[in-house]
Amino acid sequence: MIARHLPRVDHARTFARKVLVGALGTLSSPHHPDRYLELVDPLLATSVTRARITHVDRNASGSVTFTVSPARPVRFEPGSHIPLSITIDGVRHTRTYSPAYAPGAVRDGSGPIVFTVGLHPDGIVSRHLYEHAQPGLVVELGEPAGDFVLSTPRSERLILIGGGSGITPVLSMLEGLAAEGHTGAVTFLYYARTPAHVPRREALDALAALPNVEIVLVYTRSGDGALQGRFDAAHLQAVAPWFADTPVYVCGPAGLVSRVRDVYERDGAENLVHVEEFTPPTYTVDPDDATGVISFASSGVAADNTGVTILEHAESAGLTPEHGCRMGICHSCTAVRLSGCTRDVRTGELDSEPGTRIQICINAPVGDVAVDL
Structure with missing residues (x-):
């Protein structure tokens, strides 16, 4: 009964909020109500x-x-x-x-x-x-987003792998599984430099006490962990020899993600790998690409093409386009490519279809390019 009533309460609150904001907007014209509400408390902002x-x-x-x-x-x-x-x-x-x-x-x-x-x-x-x-x-x-989430129905066996600050999404998955009473076996490998670099240790210890959860701490610059050194196939063989038919969710530096992919691909199980990288892609500018001019149509600004990403070109030209992760994850930096060709710096793929929305943080211009910024 409660679950059926909650949406109506939410709709009522939303409607009341809209009415209140509308009234405040009329009274505060020509300024947005936030201009005055923020003077009382920044958290009162409505927009x-x-x-x-x-x-x-x-x-x-x-x-x-x-x-x-x-x-x-x-x-x-x-x-x-x-x-x-x-x-x-x-x-x-x-x-x-x-x-x-x-x-x-x-x-x-x-x-x-x-x-x-x-x-x-x-x-x-x-x-x-x-x-x-x-x-x-x-x-x-901002608004939560992303497709790096556990699939449903849940697999009876799961492998979670995190490195550095990439611990957060996979640990969140593990905590969510525990909260929903998931009883399937979960193996969590976490890579840190030393024991002192492991965040949220209390949460890890609590989860390690669950009968279906195995947490394996691996230190790349210390010999204190269950395993030592950077990820390789031997690590999976040691803690999850059955990994080839088990979904894996991995988040961390590009090197870690790449090595996990390689191991699964050698066993023909690349479709079981779900990844999120928190490291900006590294690439070498191709001199043949770094020619011509990149034009920002809406701003009336143009700059010589130096081969870096469109976001970097825009910032160097004094523009401040919206962006977030700078690595192609959050999709907050999309803009329309009006003309010209761009290269995805992660994959090397070229695209020249006009009117296409592209992520400017991971696309570099190839020759003359015009973007609606």
Whole structure:
């Protein structure tokens, strides 16, 4: 009975909110109501979802874990990601992070959300959060998205593999499985530099106590783990010799993801590999591509084509296009290619169909290109 009534309550609240916002808009014209509401509390904004940091944990080396309390419901599936925006020195930056499992957020969008952000040496946002995140700081949350989620029905055996900050989505999956009472066997391999670099250790210890869960900690720069060194086929053979017919979900650096793919491909089981990479693609500019001019039609700006991504060209030209992950995951940086040819820097694939929406963070111009930016 309760489940049938909840949607009507949500619709009523949504309708009341729209009426209130409409009335405020009329009274506050010509400005948006947010301009005045923010003076009272930034979380009162109606056009965006803001959240206040309530707790910060820096116990793990090289990462920061923080809890946010959103001003409105944010519902997500374990493994998905959420754009997080923050203003640094007057400039708004957006990056995409996977939240930890949260019962309320998964069920109906209620309750706090936990993020673990790994420190990247050249990362503007990750360094700022690592050094300055504290209770009271306000961030902005976008809409949850992503297809890196567990398939249904659940497999009776699963392998989860994470490396570095890639622990978050796969650990979220594991916590979600535990919460729904999943009894199938789950093997979780996590790769970190040393024991001190393992975040959310309490959650891992609690899950390791479950009879159907095996957690294997592997250290690449320490001999203390169950296994040592970087991932290879021997690791899977040691903890899951039956892996070739078992779905695997892996998130982490590009090298880790690539090695897992290679192992499964050698056994003809590449269709069982589900991946998400949190490392921007690396590529070498082809001198033959770096010719001509890239034009940003809406802005009336043009620049010499140097072969880097369209996003990098735009930023060098003084533009500030919307973007998030910078690695082709979040799809927040799409723009229409009006003319010319572009290369996907991850795959090398060329595309020249005009009027196509492309991700400017992973596409580089080949010769003359015009983009609607």
